Amino acid sequence: MHVEQGIRTNRIIIAIDGPAASGKSTTARKVARMLGYTYIDTGAMYRSVTLKAIRRNVIDDLRRSPESVVALLEDITIRFDGDHVYLDGTDVTEAIRDNRVSREVSFISSLKPVRDRLRQMQQELGKLRGVVMDGRDIGTIVFPDAELKIFLVADARERAERRYAELKAKSNGASGLPGIEELEEEIKERDRADAEREHAPLRKHPDATEIDTSDLSVEQQVRKVYELALALLKEDR
Secondary structure (H helix, E strand, O other), X not given: OOOOOOOOOOOOEEEEEOOOOOOHHHHHHHHHHHHOOEEEEHXXXXXXXXXXXXXXXXXXXXXHOHHHHHHHHOOOOEEEEOOEEEEOOEEOXXXXXXXXXXXXXXXXXXXXXXXXXXXXXXXXXXXXXXXXEEEOOHHHHHOOOOOEEEEEEOOHHHHHHHHXXXXXXXXXXXXXXXXXXXXXXXXXXXXXXXHHOOOOOOOOOOOOEEEEOOOOOHHHHHHHHHHHHHHHHHOOO
């Protein structure tokens, strides 16, 4: 689908925030495609840093000395190519969705040097506008001047079931998947950690439109955001 005729040609920034598994990435990706915009998955950026820390076996070291994360960031590169994510030149699209990454990413995301470095990268990626960016602090910290701010929420149980279905689809029938109850507890813990962290905690911007996706299909939640974007784009035509 393409943007309807008659809207203004200047490009806007759409910031989509919300807790884990609320539908941010799916919605942002589809809305970007419909508008002809660039999609930037900031969650994938934090997951990439987390994956790098795991592969270097420094998670425990970082818990003892969080400031040492600076060394991890010195030469890091994160690049998007369509739906693929590249960390230091290697495709990590699947690896960053590993459940251990999901468990550790909230801790890594809480570290100020990580947030400062990635915020700088995100602002650079969005400076030409015409982007849809999702995360947890896009509308509050990264782009507080975004023309359209969305805050997605969903029931924790529903989000756990979504995560389970995602992991099951990627496991190809392999055993050892975490149960829905375990995933629900992990999601609740991550919600708590994201909301209570010192640097850029998860918050809804006062100007953000909240959408509860618990009972919405993907198509319905995408349509809601897309229609909000179209209404905004038509204001100054």
